[in-house]
Amino acid sequence: MWWLPKSYWPVSLKYYMINPYLLSCIGLMLGIRVTKCFWNNLTDMFLIITGGKDSTFWAILEYGVLKAPICTMVISSFLFSFSKVYFDYGTKAVIYFTIPLLVYIILLWTGYYGSRELKKPNLREEKAFADKFVNMFLKIHSYFVNIGQANTLINPEITEHLCVGSSKKIRAEVDHLIQDFCNRLKYSIYAGFSTAYLSIYLPIAFLPKPVYGMPQYLLINEIWITKVFIIVVLTSFSVYFTYLLPLNYLNLLQKAAFHLGRWEEVEKNQAKEFVPFSDEILYPASEKVTVSFNNRFYKVADSKNAISTVAIPGNTAQFLFFRIASDPVRFVTFLCLFEFTLIVFQFSLLIMTSDWQHIVTLVLLMFANYLLLGKLFKDRVVVGRIYNPSGEDVDLWKQMSLNLDETSPKKLLDFIGRPVEIDVAPLTGKKSDTSVTGNIVTIDPESKSVCLVQFYHGIPSHSIYVPGTSVLEVHDLTEGPFDDVNLNYVKNTPELMMMINEKFRKKVEKKNYSEEEIERRRSRLLAKLEYSCVKHEVLDDGKTVLVGAVKIRAPFEVDSCFSENQLALGRVRKLVESVFDGTAV
Template sequence: MPGGRRGPSRQQLSRSALPSPQTLVGSSCSNGAGLRNRSSTSVGLSAPPLTALISPEPVRHARIPELPIDSSVLFEFMLFLYLLVVLFVQYINIYKTVWWYPYSHSGASTSLNFHLIDYHLVIFITVMLARRLVWTIISEAFHTSSSSLLQYMILIAARLTLLTFCGWLLCWTLVNLFSKHSVLNLLFLGYPFGVYVPLCCFHQEARAQAPAADCGCLEQDPDGQTLRPRDFLALLRENLREQLSSSAPVPTHTCLLSPELIRTEVEGLKADFNRRIKEVLFNSLFSAYYVAFLPLCFVQSTQYYDMRWSCEHLIMVWTNAFVMLMSQLLPPQYCDLLHRSAAHLGKWQRLEHGSYGNAPQHLWSDSTIWPQGVLVRHSRCLYKAVGPYNVALPSDVSHARFYFLFHKPLRILNLLIGIECSVVLYQLYSLLRSDRWNHTLSLGLVLFCSYYVLFKLLRDRIVLGKAYSYPLSSSSLGLKSQ
């Protein structure tokens, strides 16, 4: 009738009967979750899986060039030479004299008070600094192929001779130091080893997961079911075997499609990265301790030295050693490996309660590759997918930290460049304001080492910056979809 109420047309009925795309995406067929609508009711519809409706974009990785890396022997030799230079500089700062005075003055005969220097301590520090170089030479010689039995026997004899000489020299210096100094001073000689044992031997990640088996803190029973903590001697033997063995192989990355395999690969890379960071921290602190701090512990009470300058020297030595070890143990190829794994891992951003109340929400599933922007519920919390691929555990903080550190491939390199640039600028500022000859000499010698490290970092940054800024497409040259 003309004045009556019109009902919905046939076209409107057909449109309202069809579910919206958001309803299909939020259906409960893929992971058992329903869609939360405005009335907070669950709509259970039969729909294809989520990954069939929205497939994440394929992750494309940039192919970076093979940048030159110093060999192990060359790097250890350069690090040892740098530590010897800064040790010499520290002794100049402590035992300097007024050598420009007339010869009638008692302190004008030499530039240093050589009679106050304990040469046994210098030899002890030199042997401790050379331990990495000696062991690297022995390890490299051990892996070289010997064509005959005679060459193999000569190689074994040379290694034994070198180790025997170093051990005898170390014992000789310790005996002389024990006869001259007090017990309190002698405790400073082995203090870093007391820190190394709990840090690298017994501070392990005790998690009963398959990737955590490499940490070495748990031991399986013969049935392979229960786990119990390892005893002191077992951990000590395993750590000693690890130190005497060759370096661990660098992990490899494959573009896996299984979320479980991606998480397993990330766990292995996390364990390897933590091991490298521990090695960098310990060796940098070890070098700075023996080079810049230990000589101060054996200074006589009547000897005056500039405490502020010695502390600045200690900080600069530790910073340079830290950057040098980081650039060697975390080369560009290794950082690119971590970046590729982080791109497949993804990240979840936790949302506050009440956010996105009208958007589709799903229950998180460990067998689903979630696309970007999807909302999931896990452990009574709401999370939003951030990365293009998201297979990380939403409540795992280590996964979020891994993605934050490595989803940008140049983050670590930029951090090292910032640290080294700050050190170089501060050294130049101190050099311009220095009014003492020992400060000028020490800064001039240390700056040469800092310039070399900064040059290598800037070279890698320029090359990698151009490689990663290249458009990521399947048809681009130099890039490959894996």
């Protein structure tokens, strides 16, 4: 709108049609997400620096030096520019700039959880029943309290799926994920609308009518503006939607979908044997059970990799969730096709246009879509190799796996500090759909149990114990990737080994026993076992004493006892301690 096509350069750019204050308002409103992202990054940075502890100095530096001045500059700049726009256009400026806020409230603040109710004091409750005006005020207050919490998105970096055996807990988790997915979709729709509204429509709505006191009449290419508006809406939507759906979030949805399952409606004449549906029963996916619900009949649908079926028959939301979340490869492929179609549409417009300013606009928008298509195509390749691996991928994955069972105890020491991903057996015992990542702290050479330390932004956050019976496969991540700061593991460095030695290794002075002392200790231990009538067995030429499920190795100290049975291990350790506490045998 600020260029006169097919004219000479000195008179082609109509700078007088540019309102710098309007441009400033639009730019600040479009950049509000950047400001919010910068605010969150500052919060995370100071959280890491302080370690979650209260500190007056860091609080003053965070809010007084960084956050408060930045917000003050942004707000004051917007208010100053908007006051100039309001002076020129009056209430029209207020109405047009309020529309995005109204759309935000209607789109995002209407679908909150109705079960969340505001807790009110008893006196206020009694008065609410007596006074309808107070009751109405309380409902409005409760509404605004709840809508602030209903649209909060879960953080996939710190959220893990838990394999539980309760059908109600599985449905509750799925319902929460459905609400979260819908919120992400709403945020993306709002991002597309608001970006196109602010960048395309508002400059047209606030075009200057008089110039130097003389009225002017502008010919607006409404067809071209409509096409650009649609392209900007779809481009902004696809970019923001892809940003809100990282691969780890799709993996979280898939795990929940495998536990949710799906029902398939059948005709009454096909349901020969059926049972009434119960929302407390977890129906295995491998058993083709037929149930009756609301005078209709359903059977467990054939679903690849599904573990159980706990969905409510005929529930549309749960059905759509399973169809979308059960196959991330199909979902990412659909996003690639959507983006490719958008690029083809833009390319067709580019071929048919002849105005140079239209060409520049389309090329810039196509460049953004090309980058997004490249990112989606890379994600498609990654999820395809993860969920539909080829034979070469399987062989490569096996080469990266660490076989703990066939590794000697001395070689297990080389695994300390190494970043790994461990596939953990679920509660159902049928299929692995859970894995944990971190750096190895220690490995029990007997039970093959593993202790991991996990990191948050490169700083140790907590440790995880994985029993040996739950370890299905251990994948070596020494080669990375390490380019994401949100990973739960870090590179194996000398600094990491030093940290593990300082925080996790038990500092004890080991005593070197001679052969005679070891023989004397073994004799005392065997005498104590025979005296206590404890069944035992001597193995490895006298180097190991087996007491039930516990192995006691030379030099027969408390720390020389090994077993996966923690109860038996504790008892035997106490017995060994009593042998060498100075009492006579």
